[in-house]
């Protein structure tokens with residue numbers, strides 16, 4: 001990141017990640033018949049090559065289907081989304097791109113889905129969940145914070161997986177496609193790394209992905225645009241007073257430390273009271289860094 005508090009070109013690349021769990025992976029629904037399905041899925045992953053025209057048509061159809069079927073995602077720059085929308089998208093992708101083989105391998109329940117308002121760096125994450133009985137299942141999480149932070153007026157172009165996205169729906173689809181490749185790799189080979197050639201080959205053939213990072217506006221970038229970052233001296237209104245302090249942390253809001261003899265003692269020997277302030281309410285008062 002640039003050290004200036006004024007945003008120039010501060011778009012961070014945010015890595016889409018998968019958590020690698022401990023070894024000993026075993027599918028929840030493993031039965032004798034699944035060897036074949038796994039083999040078939042591996043063949044699709046390694047050889048299917050629909051080509052750009054078909055991929056664009058298929059993914060466009062899937063997006064439109066979501067808009068028609070969803071009770072929450074009603075417009076391309078949607079402001080609401082429900083976890084069942086992820087499940088719907090996943091089923092459509094599995095059917096169209098992977099011959100329904102993920103669903104077959106995972107059983108009726110499929111993977112679990114989660115919408116996270118707290119993931120502020122990664123846009124998506126596939127996690128293998130290990131159960132006490134030794135079986136595993138999967139969870140795909142999508143960061144609503146990262147999606148909803150982008151696509152506001154005057155925001156720079158958004159790129160996900162190396163592909164420019166015109167709206168939130170496109171960004172969501174690219175994020176989910178990436179996670180689907182992780183899940184499918186896990187199902188076939190019990191390991192998945194998006195930095196590796198096999199993953200990138202699959203993501204490129206099936207979904208035209210060019211990269212495994214995305215560029216969305218994250219909260220800290222938005223804050224940087226306002227001239228606020230960790231260490232910035234800021235002022236803000238609290239009740240009827242204007243307080244001045246320093247930004248200590250930026251998540252959904254900024255944590256601002258304000259000198260106060262009644263506050264808690266910090267390692268720098270001073271006492272501060274912490275305020276959680278929405279970013280838009282902060283006014284930078286100077287660019288002095290932490291001393």
Ligand SMILES: [Zn+2]
Pocket residue numbers: 015016017018178182193194212
């Ligand atoms: Zn990844």
